[in-house]
Amino acid sequence: MEKITENLLTKVIRKRPANSFKGTYGKVVLIGGSQNFGGAIIMASLAAVYSGAGLVTTITNPTNQSSLHDWLPEAMFVDDNQFDAAQSIVTAANVIVIGPGLGTDQHALSLLKQTFALAKTGQVLVIDGSALTLIAQNNLALPKGPLNVLTPHQMEWQRLSGIKIANQTTQKNREVANQLGAIVVVKSHRTQVYVDNQVYENPGGTPAQATGGMGDTLAGMIGGFTAQFNNKSEAVLAAVYTHSAIADELAKKQYVVLPHQISEALPTFMLQHQGANQAE
Ligand SMILES: NC(=O)C1=CN([C@@H]2O[C@H](COP(=O)(O)OP(=O)(O)OC[C@H]3O[C@@H](n4cnc5c(N)ncnc54)[C@H](O)[C@@H]3O)[C@@H](O)[C@H]2O)[C@@H](O)CC1
Ligand SMILES: Nc1ncnc2c1ncn2[C@@H]1O[C@H](COP(=O)(O)OP(=O)(O)O)[C@@H](O)[C@H]1O
Ligand SMILES: [Mg+2]
Numbered sequence: 001m002e003k004i005t006e007n008l009l010t011k012v013i014r015k016r017p018a019n020s021f022k023g024t025y026g027k028v029v030l031i032g033g034s035q036n037f038g039g040a041i042i043m044a045s046l047a048a049v050y051s052g053a054g055l056v057t058t059i060t061n062p063t064n065q066s067s068l069h070d071w072l073p074e075a076m077f078v079d080d081n082q083f084d085a086a087q088s089i090v091t092a093a094n095v096i097v098i099g100p101g102l103g104t105d106q107h108a109l110s111l112l113k114q115t116f117a118l119a120k121t122g123q124v125l126v127i128d129g130s131a132l133t134l135i136a137q138n139n140l141a142l143p144k145g146p147l148n149v150l151t152p153h154q155m156e157w158q159r160l161s162g163i164k165i166a167n168q169t170t171q172k173n174r175e176v177a178n179q180l181g182a183i184v185v186v187k188s189h190r191t192q193v194y195v196d197n198q199v200y201e202n203p204g205g206t207p208a209q210a211t212g213g214m215g216d217t218l219a220g221m222i223g224g225f226t227a228q229f230n231n232k233s234e235a236v237l238a239a240v241y242t243h244s245a246i247a248d249e250l251a252k253k254q255y256v257v258l259p260h261q262i263s264e265a266l267p268t269f270m271l272q273h274q275g276a277n278q279a280e
Contacts, residue, residue: 001170001192001199004241010275012229012238017277025054026227029093030220031080031115032102032129038064040101040129040216042071043259047220048097049074050263051239052270053227057089059111071260080107083114090115095124096146097223099131100216109134121145124226128219132156147232148182151219157186170199183236185222187215193240195233204244208251213259218243221266242269 033041136159177194225239
């Protein structure tokens with residue numbers, strides 16, 4: 001098993017070319033946030049915008065609209081009861097993130113099924129939180145077209161893979177990840193990423209991160225990174241590394257690190273770790 005190293009960051013995070021605009025940096029659509037879990041999709045959206053996605057649209061329960069815009073005026077909003085009208089936005093996205101705070105009721109299941117039906121080749125589909133639980137509960141197949149990136153914590157991975165947490169060995173996890181044909185980020189205090197038949201361990205992370213919303217933030221960051229950077233596997237690995245590297249830095253001075261603080265630290269961290277523009 002290889003470790004993700006800091007060297008990867010300058011390879012993935014590139015200096016922005018002068019001749020660019022928001023369209024250069026990708027469109028991300030995030031779907032989630034029921035009436036009770038609005039914070040989850042707000043945190044994910046914050047992470048997508050702060051990691052540099054060009055255009056971000058959040059499809060969520062309408063009760064979350066004003067909080068979303070208080071936190072993040074950069075995000076566009078779509079009422080998740082009007083999903084039909086938003087189909088063209090989902091189809092035009094480079095990356096779709098579904099699941100943070102989505103919940104597991106019938107409406108959530110319907111949003112997930114509709115998203116799976118729309119997701120297509122060329123898109124990245126990041127599947128997190130409640131969406132993973134819904135897939136397990138309803139035995140849903142992953143869509144065939146997009147690059148699927150699953151971000152389960154150990155219990156979500158147990159539900160999805162059938163492998164009990166105590167038995168989640170590298171070998172067993174890899175077998176299921178291969179069967180699913182997806183990139184799988186199995187989150188724990190030492191997160192592992194299953195990608196291209198390889199397993200990478202994230203060297204960082206701190207118990208200061210053990211607070212609700214930390215995974216929602218990672219899902220949004222993976223959305224932002226895969227929207228901007230060409231090599232999608234490396235973009236996922238770099239997002240995982242960056243998430244905990246920022247937390248480790250903040251934890252030197254804080255007992256607990258809040259998810260939104262990771263997002264707020266992203267622009268500075270990414271500038272410090274950017275590599276040269278490919279053309280330079
Ligand atoms: N502010 C918000 O709106 C928040 C909403 N959230 C959303 O709430 C929904 C349910 O997600 P939850 O994860 O809370 O609930 P789940 O029921 O999916 O998972 C929590 C259960 O998994 C167990 N578990 C075992 N190993 C674990 C590990 N390594 N990491 C985490 N849990 C582990 C826990 O003990 C617990 O029993 C998701 O959609 C999530 O996005 C959460 O992110 C919390 C914050
Ligand atoms: N003790 C810990 N050490 C390192 N990382 C941790 C620790 N506890 C939690 N994390 C990280 O925090 C995130 C938690 O994700 P998740 O459980 O999905 O949170 P939520 O759904 O509440 O947003 C993961 O990225 C996990 O690796
Ligand atoms: Mg989660």
